[in-house]
Amino acid sequence: PESWGGRATLVRAGRRALAERLFEKRTLGWERVVRGGIELRSSPGDHFAMVREPHAGALAREVQRALDG
Numbered sequence: 001p002e003s004w005g006g007r008a009t010l011v012r013a014g015r016r017a018l019a020e021r022l023f024e025k026r027t028l029g030w031e032r033v034v035r036g037g038i039e040l041r042s043s044p045g046d047h048f049a050m051v052r053e054p055h056a057g058a059l060a061r062e063v064q065r066a067l068d069g
Helices: 018-023 058-069
Strands: 008-013 039-044
Touching: 008 058, 039 058
Parallel strands: 008 039
Antiparallel strands: none
């Protein structure tokens, strides 16, 4: 993707495997394209469960908080 000069919000899964916690970057590589800074937020569940109930509501609230600024 092309570079983005603005700020971005990254909502990460709250539950990650040990290997992911040890070896991945906090911003998952987005710092290469987002120039205005990255706000990190967390949502319950793992990468797949965070978009399903019972965690989907929490993810929706985080997205809404980001949109409300």
